[in-house]
Each structure stands twice: as C-alpha cells, then as structure tokens.
Amino acid sequence: MRTGLGAGADPVRAAVTAALTVLMAVALPACTTGPSLETRSAITASPGDSHDLAIGSAGFTESELLAQMYAALLDHAGYRTRVLTVGNRELYEPALEAGQIDVVPEYAATFADWLNAKKKGPKAPPVASPDLDVTMAALRRLAGPRGLTVLPAGRAVDQNAFAVSAAYARRHHLKTLSDLGRAKLPVRLAAGDECVQRPFCAPGLKKRYGINITAIDPKGVGTTPAKQAVQNGQDQMVLTTSTDATLDQFGLVLLADDKKLQNADYVVPVVNHARVGSARAAAALNRLNKVLTTADLAHLNEQVDSWRRLPADVARNYLQSKGLLPKG
Numbered sequence: 001m002r003t004g005l006g007a008g009a010d011p012v013r014a015a016v017t018a019a020l021t022v023l024m025a026v027a028l029p030a031c032t033t034g035p036s037l038e039t040r041s042a043i044t045a046s047p048g049d050s051h052d053l054a055i056g057s058a059g060f061t062e063s064e065l066l067a068q069m070y071a072a073l074l075d076h077a078g079y080r081t082r083v084l085t086v087g088n089r090e091l092y093e094p095a096l097e098a099g100q101i102d103v104v105p106e107y108a109a110t111f112a113d114w115l116n117a118k119k120k121g122p123k124a125p126p127v128a129s130p131d132l133d134v135t136m137a138a139l140r141r142l143a144g145p146r147g148l149t150v151l152p153a154g155r156a157v158d159q160n161a162f163a164v165s166a167a168y169a170r171r172h173h174l175k176t177l178s179d180l181g182r183a184k185l186p187v188r189l190a191a192g193d194e195c196v197q198r199p200f201c202a203p204g205l206k207k208r209y210g211i212n213i214t215a216i217d218p219k220g221v222g223t224t225p226a227k228q229a230v231q232n233g234q235d236q237m238v239l240t241t242s243t244d245a246t247l248d249q250f251g252l253v254l255l256a257d258d259k260k261l262q263n264a265d266y267v268v269p270v271v272n273h274a275r276v277g278s279a280r281a282a283a284a285l286n287r288l289n290k291v292l293t294t295a296d297l298a299h300l301n302e303q304v305d306s307w308r309r310l311p312a313d314v315a316r317n318y319l320q321s322k323g324l325l326p327k328g
Contacts, residue, residue, distance in 0.1 A: 047149075047277025053081045056092045056104040061304045061311065062158065062243060062297060066105035068315035069288055070269060074103070076325055077284035089114060097146050099272050103285070106270045108132065108153055109263035112139035115146070130260035139268075149273045151282055153266035154289030156297045160200055160221075160262050161242040162189075163252040165230055176258040180237075181209035190217045190226035191239035201239060204261045227252060242294050245302030267292070291322045 053074060057067035064085065071081040084101060086092040093114075095101040109128035112135055116127045119142060127138035132153060143150050164174060172183050180187070195201035195216050205211040219226035222240035227250040229235040238252065247253065269285045271277065296318070303314045319325040 047273055048275045049278035049280060050102065050275040051078075051080055053079050053102040053276060053281075054100065055081055055083045056096065056101040057083055057085045058089065058092065058104075059085050059087050061301050063105055064311040065297075065300050065304065065315050066267065067103075068312045069292075069319060070103055070105065070285060072312075072316055072319055072325060073284045073287060074281065077280060079281070079284075093118075096148060096270065096272055099275050101272070102276045103269060103271045103281075106150075106268050107158060107265040108135050108139055108150075108268050109159070109265045111150075111268070111270065112142060113263075115139070115142040126263075128263045130263055132264040132266055135264045136268075143270065144273075147273050149271050149277055149282075151269040151271065151285055152289060153264075153268045154292050156243070156267045156292045156294050157265055158241055158243045158267065158294070158297065159257075159265040161240055161244070161254050161257065162205075162237050163227075163230065163240055163244070163247055163254050164237050165233075166251050166253045168236060169253050169255070174255060176256040177205070177209045177211065177261070178258050180255060181205075181211045184210075184212060185236065186212050186214045187237050188215045188217055188235045189213055189237050189239065190219045190229045190235040192221050193218045195239060200262055208259050208261045243298040243301055245298045245305060249306075267297070287324050288319075291324065 053071075055067045055071045055074070057064045064083075067083045071083050074081050086095070086101070089111075092101055092104055096104055112128040113126045116124050116138070127142070128135045136150065136153060140150050162177060164180075169175070172179075172185060174180050174183065189195065189202065189205075191201060193216070197203065202213045202216060205213055217226070217229055217235050219229055219235075222238070222244055226235075226238045227240070227246070230238045230252060231250045237255075240247070240254075242254070271281065271285075300314055300318055303309045304311050316325065320327045
C-alpha cells in the first residue's frame, strides 16, 4: 500500500524526496541542478527495479488522477509508492532525470516538443504530429539519452478540442469541423489570446478546415466564461480539451477533428530507466492502457471537479470497476 515519506523507505532517498518536495512547493530552480543532459553524456544505465517509487503529478486534476492510478497499480504489483505533486514540467522533468521522481504521466506530443525545445532551443521546429507512431518515435529518441523510458501510449488522449452548442450543431447539421467549414458560417471563437497565432487554433482551423473565424473572444481555454459565451450565443465555438468533463452542463458538444489538426497527445507513462526500467513495472502500468479511454478520463475528471470526490478514491474505484484491482 502507499506510504508516507520514510515509512519503510530508504531514509536517505526519503530525505532527498522531502527536500525536493519543499523546493517544488516554492518553485525554486535548485532541483534543476541534477545530472541534466546538458552537463553529462547520455545515460546508459541498466534498467532498474527499485522497490520504493515516487510518482509525480503536475498538480491539475487529470494528472493527479493518473498519478494515483499509476501508484495503485504499482502498489498492487509489489512496489511501495508515494505521490508527489509538482507544479510544472520545468520542475518535475529534471527531477525525473535525476531519479528524485520515478514515474510521471505525460502527453506524447506535448512532451516530445518540450524535450525538443529543451535540446535545441525554443524556436526548434516541432517534432510531434497527429500521427501517434511518428510522435512516439520522436519522443523516445529525445527521452532515451536523458535516461527516460517512454512506455506505450494508451487509448486516452487529451488534446485541444472545439465545442459548439448542441442546438447550434443540430440546426446546422454539424458533427465534425469539416461540416462547420463547409457550412461557411461566421464563427466567433472563445479561446485564449494566443489562439490568433497558434497553428492548432485559428490559423489551423482556417487553413485545414476553411472555417470562417471572424474574431477571437479572449476568455481562455475551456473556462466557464468561455463556455457560457457559447451557451448564450455570444460566441459560436469554444476551444477546450477532449477530456473536458463539463460540456454537458453548458449544453455543448465537441466537433470531431476529422482531418487531424491536433497532434497526438495520448497519455503515456514516462519512467526513470535506471530506477523503474523493469518489465514488471512496465507490465503493471500498461494494464491501464488497455482500458482507459478518453471518455473514461473525462468522467473521472468530472467526479473530482464537479462531484468533489478525492482523486485517490476516484482512481481506486475506477481500477476496481475494470478488474485491475481487487475490490474491498
């Protein structure tokens, strides 16, 4: 079962982990001084199978749910785990390389481009694409020299998505973004300021689908005001995510990205190879890939965000319902 820091764990590593947690909480850069790729040659350590594992969470609901599911599955496989909540990728990725965190849930396309920018600079051309195989190959090329192993992607994907009101979709016979482009309707889009320039937002919608974006209403990505603006007809479409759990509450429906504008942001476990590189750990984590869908993840998010249930309880109940953990 999961334990607190130091309970049955190596005391030196527990102290390091505790110190890391404090650093992360105050967002200090000190934890980035571990053995990064920029200051050492590529890691070639043998795959490890450490008993005590730290599972990293990026601090938002979905990441916390995934981390709790990873922890529960690894517990069941005989490991001793604890979940550390970390504010952002700039903190947890160096800690993952250093072995202060052992496992994190990631998103294939986003992580591939992030590692590429870390290696080649912020202006590096993207390596991710809508093709999952191409994206995973690029991600593994970048992660491997850093001592990280990217396990197989599952069925769940969390990527940019676009929603309209259900009434609007019925009225104009819309199911896909292609349908909206063919309808030649003027579309005011509720999104973030950056949507004006981002290739996966307004420019991509215009180029790939021929959608007539007349204006960007800067209400943020998937925020309540953005969804309300579409609900009341002020805007016609909102930028959100494919695992948004609140669309029904606003009478909204997603339009399918049928021409694959968005990159392949499938959920992938990433592990420190020297500590969690064994087939046993991979097998435990891969069990989730076989069952977790995008719809499942959206429903789990809803249970935490709308029903106010604890992520650990939601995660365990889901795993039990799928036969991945014993009940009781």
